[in-house]
Amino acid sequence: MNSKSTVITALCCLFSFALLASEKLEKPKLVVGLVVDQMRWDYLYRYADRYSEDGFKRLLNEGFSSENTLIDYVPTYTAIGHSTIYTGSVPAIHGIAGNDFIIQATGQNMYCTQDDSVQGVGGEGKVGQQSPKNLLVSTITDQLKLATNFQSKVIGIAIKDRGGILPAGHFANAAYWLDGKTGDWITSTYYMKDLPKWVKGFNKEKIVDTYYKQGWNTLYPMDTYTLSTADDNAYEETFKGEKKPTFPRDLVKLKKENGYELIKSIPQGNTITLDFAKRAIESEQLGNNPLNVTDFLAVSLSSTDYVGHQFAINSIEIEDTYLRLDRDIADFLTYLDQTVGKGNYTLFLSADHGAAHNPKFFADQKGNAGYFDTKVIRKDLNEKLAMKFGVADLVRSLSNYQVHFNYDAIETNDLDEDDLISTTIKVLKKVEGVAFVVDMNEAAESAVPQMLRERIINGYNYKRSGAIQIILEPQWFSGAKDGKGTTHGSWNSYDAHIPAVFLGWGVKPGKTTRQTHMTDIAPTIAQILKIEFPNGNIGTPIQEAIEQE
Numbered sequence: 001m002n003s004k005s006t007v008i009t010a011l012c013c014l015f016s017f018a019l020l021a022s023e024k025l026e027k028p029k030l031v032v033g034l035v036v037d038q039m040r041w042d043y044l045y046r047y048a049d050r051y052s053e054d055g056f057k058r059l060l061n062e063g064f065s066s067e068n069t070l071i072d073y074v075p076t077y078t079a080i081g082h083s084t085i086y087t088g089s090v091p092a093i094h095g096i097a098g099n100d101f102i103i104q105a106t107g108q109n110m111y112c113t114q115d116d117s118v119q120g121v122g123g124e125g126k127v128g129q130q131s132p133k134n135l136l137v138s139t140i141t142d143q144l145k146l147a148t149n150f151q152s153k154v155i156g157i158a159i160k161d162r163g164g165i166l167p168a169g170h171f172a173n174a175a176y177w178l179d180g181k182t183g184d185w186i187t188s189t190y191y192m193k194d195l196p197k198w199v200k201g202f203n204k205e206k207i208v209d210t211y212y213k214q215g216w217n218t219l220y221p222m223d224t225y226t227l228s229t230a231d232d233n234a235y236e237e238t239f240k241g242e243k244k245p246t247f248p249r250d251l252v253k254l255k256k257e258n259g260y261e262l263i264k265s266i267p268q269g270n271t272i273t274l275d276f277a278k279r280a281i282e283s284e285q286l287g288n289n290p291l292n293v294t295d296f297l298a299v300s301l302s303s304t305d306y307v308g309h310q311f312a313i314n315s316i317e318i319e320d321t322y323l324r325l326d327r328d329i330a331d332f333l334t335y336l337d338q339t340v341g342k343g344n345y346t347l348f349l350s351a352d353h354g355a356a357h358n359p360k361f362f363a364d365q366k367g368n369a370g371y372f373d374t375k376v377i378r379k380d381l382n383e384k385l386a387m388k389f390g391v392a393d394l395v396r397s398l399s400n401y402q403v404h405f406n407y408d409a410i411e412t413n414d415l416d417e418d419d420l421i422s423t424t425i426k427v428l429k430k431v432e433g434v435a436f437v438v439d440m441n442e443a444a445e446s447a448v449p450q451m452l453r454e455r456i457i458n459g460y461n462y463k464r465s466g467a468i469q470i471i472l473e474p475q476w477f478s479g480a481k482d483g484k485g486t487t488h489g490s491w492n493s494y495d496a497h498i499p500a501v502f503l504g505w506g507v508k509p510g511k512t513t514r515q516t517h518m519t520d521i522a523p524t525i526a527q528i529l530k531i532e533f534p535n536g537n538i539g540t541p542i543q544e545a546i547e548q549e
Contacts, residue, residue: 025503028286028290035163035350036301038204043498059333061509067507073091074401077099081352081498086138088521088522091460091461094536097459100465102399104395112166113162115129121193123181146170153289154298158273181333196283202279208263214251216267239258239265241311245311269303271324304322351499353498354498370473372478381395384423389413402468403468440460446491471529
């Protein structure tokens with residue numbers, strides 16, 4: 001080859017490299033957040049022998065996994081988890097102190113997304129009177145809106161209202177949730193005056209009835225579910241209309257007793273959520289924004305939580321739900337590849353909290369476990385306080401593992417609040433299953449392990465949290481004796497160790513076992529998008545997950 005040809009070839013190569021560089025995306029077309037409600041970290045691996053290569057395994061093989069991601073606060077509940085993932089903040093700052101909390105100044109009970117100033121769109125009554133009004137800080141979705149001068153589209157979707165609303169933030173184009181009475185996807189006037197044509201069309205199709213006709217049987221032969229307890233056991237709750245909590249289930253028949261609420265507590269609830277998410281991508285052209293900015297789709301998969309609460313984590317129902325979810329995620333990732341383009345979107349998967357073993361199951365295996373019956377304990381506590389202070393019902397509630405006092409009664413009777421708190425703590429310390437009782441006025445100096453002390457402080461919002469935090473022994477949780485199913489809310493690893501997996505544009509494949517936190521997810525996405533962190537953020541970007549330029 002002569003020198004002239006060499007120069008021409010070199011110039012052609014340089015031109016090609018320049019062209020490729022110019023075609024490289026400067027930002028993802030779409031960010032997708034998947035929050036799997038009640039997904040413990042170990043579910044990534046527990047059923048892996050029967051996971052496909054294109055679902056959870058693809059996320060782990062092609063993406064980045066923070067294997068030691070912990071929740072930064074107590075109590076660990078759905079609304080708090082969704083808020084924390086998307087704000088990088090904690091209840092002390094973002095204000096979502098529980099699924100329900102009490103406004104301490106007035107004693108008013110408040111649902112996390114309650115907004116009586118708005119009306120439902122597509123649904124009637126309280127089910128539609130919802131908005132992100134109670135969230136005090138911005139979300140990563142809000143920050144994307146601000147960074148693009150509100151040109152990005154942001155949509156939140158979940159069966160649970162709080163799972164769709166809180167991640168979508170204050171500036172969202174829409175948030176949708178399911179009306180259990182009708183089986184329809186609805187929203188509120190906070191977002192719009194009327195449902196879009198595509199949502200009305202989806203509702204009209206009544207896809208939920210199609211899933212009911214399929215019934216619910218196990219994907220594989222029953223005797224192969226060796227990682228779970230027997231199908232008929234004492235730890236599971238039945239559906240209305242069934243005598244035993246066993247497979248197979250005739251969902252059409254069960255619908256007569258349970259209505260459309262039934263879809264929430266079966267794995268097809270996750271399927272229909274992703275069906276709706278696909279329709280949103282298609283109809284709203286998410287990831288194909290004509291203004292060449294990044295869009296954001298926040299999806300929460302709620303049915304895993306309903307199934308866990310009803311059947312407990314060691315059930316065949318849970319195992320089957322995650323095997324089906326793996327298929328649903330594989331299908332959804334393929335859909336994103338085909339519509340948005342592989343490598344054109346950034347996706348993360350996490351969870352709002354985990355779940356404990358059923359205490360009776362754990363105790364039957366000779367482990368320490370039990371139930372903290374708040375109704376019985378509150379009654380006994382109020383009786384003892386009344387004997388000393390001469391005032392009835394000084395404790396309003398023990399919700400969220402906190403003591404909420406009746407401040408009107410305290411002020412009216414001119415009671416010494418410090419004495420009341422001290423007396424209450426003495427009584428609670430004698431209750432079986434209680435490990436620590438912390439006066440939140442002295443939390444920083446309390447005699448509890450430092451890590452736990454920090455989580456207690458992070459979870460305390462003085463306007464919305466109780467004056468005393470109760471920490472139970474491991475495997476104890478709030479409920480009546482021999483209660484069915486499971487719940488969550490504690491600091492322990494079964495509730496607080498969650499998956500945090502990133503995939504796609506801007507993500508460097510790999511994993512880390514160093515300790516990371518739920519609050520690190522939002523700033524990691526912000527770093528990838530090169531936008532400002534949410535305004536209440538306390539987290540740190542997971543640098544190992546970010547592809548360096």
